[in-house]
Amino acid sequence: MSATISIGSGIKVKQEEESFLSEEQDSSADVMSVRRAKLEEWYELGVEPFGRRFEVTHRSEDILRKAEPLANEELEAHKMQVKVAGRIMSLRGHGKASFAHMMDLQGMIQVYAKMDQLGEEAYQQFELLDIGDLIGVEGYVFKTRRGETTIHIEHFTLLAKSLRPLPEKWHGLRDVETRYRRRYVDLIVNPDVRQTFINRSRIIQSMRRHLEAQGFLEVETPTLHLIAGGAAARPFRTHHNALDLGLNMRIALELHLKRLIVGGLERVYEIGRVYRNEGISTRHNPEFTMMELYAAYMDFHDMMKLTEELIEQIAIDVRGTTEIEYGGQALQLKTPWRRAHMVDLIREVTGVDFFEVHDSETARKMAAEHGVAVQDMHEFGHIVNEFFEQKVESTLVHPTFVYGHPVEISPLAKKNPQDPRFTDRFELFIMGREYANAFSELNDPIDQRQRFLAQLEEREKGNDEAHEMDEDFIMALEYGMPPTGGLGIGIDRLVMLLTDQPSIRDVLLFPLLRPE
């Protein structure tokens, strides 16, 4: 078939001449062929359809705010001249005049093109524009009869021709898969998505500001590790060619930051990507962002105070309040937050008091009685932890610092001097989810070696997430590390909490998906 279609200004396109179409040839081919034809038409008009630098004098929101209190007569008298750039989001042609809405970073503003003003030639060019095209306009601000602030166009420039149609104007793009795969389209048509990512940036900015104010130094440490330590997780493996060296992507920031505390930097933090080779869910992405900080001469009590104040401040900065809602649940982030020992919480919920239980056998018996699933290799501390995870965790709605984790699951934390079965460690829970993990850092190299040895034993028993021996880290401790408080916060989950997003994929610009 060689049907011809004609478009606005008379160009004929043979549909069989669609050699420009990409491999995936979809049925937007029709729209795309029309746009290709218009592209040619721009070239024939002597206009470069992929333009260059454009000097922007105003953003949409600034204009709307300035014009808002003024009547049209006042606006016309002032002749407020503006240059605005953005993407055409809607077009309404009326013969010899046209309206359009343009979108820039701040939002949407209406523009008005009139043949009398532009002249016949330029107006015809305006009519050649499509939804999705990027343009720069110069003109003056007025208000229409209905009162909408609008730019009366005196000149316009095509900055980039759009060759693909945008999604529909009032349902936007809903298909979740397409939204993640083509996040740029999602950002163009879904303003709330754009706002979420703006808020993500604000949260991190706020965090940096508050840490800087407390004298923390931002540092960057390697993401390629010989030994992936500092957490219990399976790493991604990679390889360096020139050194012919097997390497792991980091699973935590911890061990390098503590080396810097040994080095005397005293207060350091890093906001960085970590990689864990695990399943994907609404709360897990294989790469995610952690903030870890270490402060010499502090302990885990100081870390609790720092954590609650930090998150409270961020909430005020970004949300303007400490009373937030997540998934319909009202949450109060005003400090101070509840502090509870893990063993006390287990006793509250199950009646089992692990301060009175002193051996693994009794603990195992209690687990069986209370329907807590445990593995054969689990010792006392693991079983306490299983009780907490299976019985207590989901009951913690409002911010709660749970402290006193068993030593078996805390190979990098200092033991509690009163009861060395437990550590001076806490995790922060909100709505059943972990948001922070912190401890008084273990600075005794001899104890640290024992802990690593215990981890190696676990590894032999089949726990492939147990810590490996890190001799280089122990050497650092042997030079002497001051008593130190350390803290880690999962940035993505914090952003989810503060932007009320149900899935981690909604706070990651490009979540990992299987290839199409």
Next chain:
RNA sequence: GAGCCAUUAGCUCAGUCGGUAGAGCACCUGACUUUUAAUCAGGGUGUCGCAGGUUCGAAUCCUGCAUGGCUCACCA
């Protein structure tokens, strides 16, 4: 990895009992110089996710596969 659900036009969605594909927006043609989901007249642009099977006939029923979503598992 398991269970459940989804996949139809560029986008958002209908599609009855199995009878051969529809709407709105977008797009195209024409009209219209302050519109507002602009309006009016006309035009359907499709590998019904993919591959088999059942059937005279499959978007529809069956099987497998792919991708995604949710839940669980995993993730201290």
